[in-house]
Amino acid sequence: MGTGDRFENKADEVKGQAKQGLGEAADNDRLKNEGRADEAKAGIKDKVEDVKDAAKDLFGGDKKN
Template structure:
């Protein structure tokens, strides 16, 4: 997994957490759920990169 991918995934995760918190604070369930989805996508991308790295070894 490249450093750029790690950074991108961390940024996506942080953005998702911020969006979720904003949704909770404002009572906007749609924004809160979008934040959760962004975090899940980040986790999946991270897992996919780890699998790719395992097969490269």
């Protein structure tokens, strides 16, 4: 698993939360929806990383001695 991928996913999640907050403050539905989409995208990408990690654990990938 790449820590960079996890960091990028978290950044997307925070960006989505910020957009939602700004959309709420400005009563801007488009911005709120973009924020929700950014958060959902980050969540999906994070789940994909979880699956990759589980597969590596299961099949013994990236073993370093």
